[in-house]
Amino acid sequence: MGGVQMGSGRDIAAILIVSALLMLLAPLVIGTYTLTLLVIYGMLALSLGLIWGFGGILCFGQAAFFGLGAYTYAIAAINIGESTLPMILAVLVPAGFALLLGAMMFYGRLTDVYLGVITLVVTLILFRFINSTAGPQYTIGTARLGGYNGIPGFQTLNVPGDPDAYIWGDAYFYVCAVALVLVALLVTWLLRSSFGRIALGIRENETRASLMGYDVAARKTVLFAIGAGIAGLAGALFANWAEIVTPALFSLGQSAEIIIWCIVGGLGTRFGPVLGAAGLAYLKFLLGQQSVLDNTLIMGAVLVIFVLFLPRGLVPAIAALWQRATRGRGRRAASLARRRRAEVPYG
Amino acid sequence: MAEIVLETRGLTKRFGGVTASDNVDFTLRARELRCLIGPNGAGKSTFFKCVTGLHTPTTGEVYMRGQDTTGWAPHQIASLGVGIKTQVPSVMDALSVQENIWLAARRFMPVAEANRRTRDMIERLRLGALARRDLGQLAHGERQRVELGMVAVADPWLVLLDEPAAGMSAEDVERMTEILHELNQTTAIVIVEHDMQFIRAIASTVTVFHQGRVLMEDQVDKVMADATVRNVYLGKAA
Ligand SMILES: Nc1ncnc2c1ncn2[C@@H]1O[C@H](COP(=O)(O)OP(=O)(O)OP(=O)(O)O)[C@@H](O)[C@H]1O
Numbered sequence: 001m002g003g004v005q006m007g008s009g010r011d012i013a014a015i016l017i018v019s020a021l022l023m024l025l026a027p028l029v030i031g032t033y034t035l036t037l038l039v040i041y042g043m044l045a046l047s048l049g050l051i052w053g054f055g056g057i058l059c060f061g062q063a064a065f066f067g068l069g070a071y072t073y074a075i076a077a078i079n080i081g082e083s084t085l086p087m088i089l090a091v092l093v094p095a096g097f098a099l100l101l102g103a104m105m106f107y108g109r110l111t112d113v114y115l116g117v118i119t120l121v122v123t124l125i126l127f128r129f130i131n132s133t134a135g136p137q138y139t140i141g142t143a144r145l146g147g148y149n150g151i152p153g154f155q156t157l158n159v160p161g162d163p164d165a166y167i168w169g170d171a172y173f174y175v176c177a178v179a180l181v182l183v184a185l186l187v188t189w190l191l192r193s194s195f196g197r198i199a200l201g202i203r204e205n206e207t208r209a210s211l212m213g214y215d216v217a218a219r220k221t222v223l224f225a226i227g228a229g230i231a232g233l234a235g236a237l238f239a240n241w242a243e244i245v246t247p248a249l250f251s252l253g254q255s256a257e258i259i260i261w262c263i264v265g266g267l268g269t270r271f272g273p274v275l276g277a278a279g280l281a282y283l284k285f286l287l288g289q290q291s292v293l294d295n296t297l298i299m300g301a302v303l304v305i306f307v308l309f310l311p312r313g314l315v316p317a318i319a320a321l322w323q324r325a326t327r328g329r330g331r332r333a334a335s336l337a338r339r340r341r342a343e344v345p346y347g
Numbered sequence: 348m349a350e351i352v353l354e355t356r357g358l359t360k361r362f363g364g365v366t367a368s369d370n371v372d373f374t375l376r377a378r379e380l381r382c383l384i385g386p387n388g389a390g391k392s393t394f395f396k397c398v399t400g401l402h403t404p405t406t407g408e409v410y411m412r413g414q415d416t417t418g419w420a421p422h423q424i425a426s427l428g429v430g431i432k433t434q435v436p437s438v439m440d441a442l443s444v445q446e447n448i449w450l451a452a453r454r455f456m457p458v459a460e461a462n463r464r465t466r467d468m469i470e471r472l473r474l475g476a477l478a479r480r481d482l483g484q485l486a487h488g489e490r491q492r493v494e495l496g497m498v499a500v501a502d503p504w505l506v507l508l509d510e511p512a513a514g515m516s517a518e519d520v521e522r523m524t525e526i527l528h529e530l531n532q533t534t535a536i537v538i539v540e541h542d543m544q545f546i547r548a549i550a551s552t553v554t555v556f557h558q559g560r561v562l563m564e565d566q567v568d569k570v571m572a573d574a575t576v577r578n579v580y581l582g583k584a585a
């Protein structure tokens with residue numbers, strides 16, 4: 001990544017400085033309400049970017065974990081009141097669900113195509129199921145599932161331990177932004193750890209990894225669950241932002257969008273998916289304010305343009321440019337050093 | 348006599364009507380070096396895959412150090428301390444030489460030791476100049492050498508190699524022979540090989556496969572002199 005090693009001190013310092021600058025400057029240009037959504041989508045994209053870009057697991061149903069996180073939060077918040085435990089559950093429930101689903105898929109040795117189909121079908125089933133729970137008999141504790149109407153009116157995020165101290169507006173933006181930075185650091189640490197390096201090896205060659213003695217199915221299942229936990233956290237943050245959860249969260253359209261964010265931003269990078277999500281979501285927001293051009297048409301055009309001209313995505317393209325610029329300098333420095341060394345007499 | 352590290356009893360593998368491996372009884376002792384030869388389609392790779400868990404045998408059993416490993420997954424067998432190289436080179440192309448070897452080492456030891464072993468192995472393979480290159484950029488012989496390093500780095504007690512010398516230059520083969528001999532001080536090795544020159548060079552006991560069955564098992568020179576073997580194998584290869 002641009003010559004700086006992932007997870008090194010410089011890399012982490014760069015993450016912290018850039019995100020601090022963005023947190024300071026972005027609100028001057030875009031309202032924090034919109035920005036919050038961009039940050040949440042960034043986290044959602046990062047969750048898929050992790051498992052797909054670094055684990056080789058293409059999941060067509062990342063929205064299922066996003067929706068599951070949002071619904072878990074809403075239902076738990078209604079039942080519990082204080083928001084801390086619901087936030088934790090919103091990470092654990094999707095992660096646990098993914099652990100079961102992943103174990104089934106990876107121990108069943110499904111090929112990539114079937115993996116895509118199953119994750120897609122699971123998303124559809126969840127969508128259909130939630131949609132059909134409008135009747136009063138569908139309740140969990142004191143929370144009504146509400147079917148296509150969704151669940152409104154739950155306790156939103158509060159200062160831990162103080163249910164009356166709501167976190168909203170600008171403060172909520174900063175909470176979400178810091179959460180994204182923490183998740184990005186967690187992902188960086190994970191990729192730098194043995195677990196992450198082995199995951200990359202599995203992405204590259206599953207057979208080789210298993211001949212080395214690695215339990216590929218177990219490792220993919222765990223990575224899949226971590227991705228789902230992050231998507232669930234994004235879902236809970238979304239629920240707090242929208243103050244309502246609806247079945248649309250589980251929609252295939254939402255799943256497709258996450259995949260497009262990752263492709264446009266750049267797979268196999270940490271920041272590509274985040275950038276792709278924020279950029280495209282903002283573009284969609286701007287397009288939503290006019291009616292001359294059709295929204296989906298433009299999104300489709302953007303995807304086609306990227307697939308044709310920048311197939312590896314935005315961030316790898318920028319990184320390649322940067323590398324070319326700095327390598328030119330590096331080569332000059334190296335040849336200079338060589339000349340100097342040649343001038344030093346031996347002995 | 349040394350401990351038996353690998354044994355198969357009546358190992359049979361059928362693909363539809365084809366019996367690729369037919370009732371094979373095979374015994375290998377600790378620190379033994381054994382070559383498996385035979386014409387194309389003799390069932391060498393099939394036998395190899397049944398032993399390494401890449402195939403499940405139709406009937407028969409596999410034992411490693413006395414443990415029944417029939418039907419185990421490859422990662423379970425590798426985890427016992429068995430190093431495996433398949434006939435088709437299998438490496439991680441987008442990762443560096445160092446990372447490929449490190450991943451193999453890390454499975455069996457903590458990070459610091461894996462780092463050290465990886466450095467040592469790269470030096471032993473004389474790959475120092477290429478350590479940071481991605482495997483995808485290397486020549487065929489270099490990739491084979493890296494794969495051998497991946498097998499050897501974790502100190503296996505049994506090494507199974509399917510055609511490790513295929514497509515290598517004479518110089519590469521010589522270096523590999525050296526490494527194999529070194530490795531053989533501590534581990535038992537099974538090598539599937541076509542190259543007679545190479546088999547003579549490592550001078551070992553040879554098991555000849557023919558139509559899925561074991562045709563003969565003896566010292567390399569005796570096998571080469573045998574009329575039946577010449578007929579089925581050398582006759583065709585010449
Ligand atoms: N997956 C498979 N499905 C069907 N038939 C197979 C399969 N693998 C091998 N065979 C058949 O089994 C027989 C033995 O093949 P095998 O690959 O074990 O031979 P080999 O001795 O390794 O040959 P080579 O020297 O060419 O590598 C051949 O007739 C082959 O066509």
Ligand SMILES: [Mg+2]
Binds near residue numbers: 391392393434
């Ligand atoms: Mg073969």
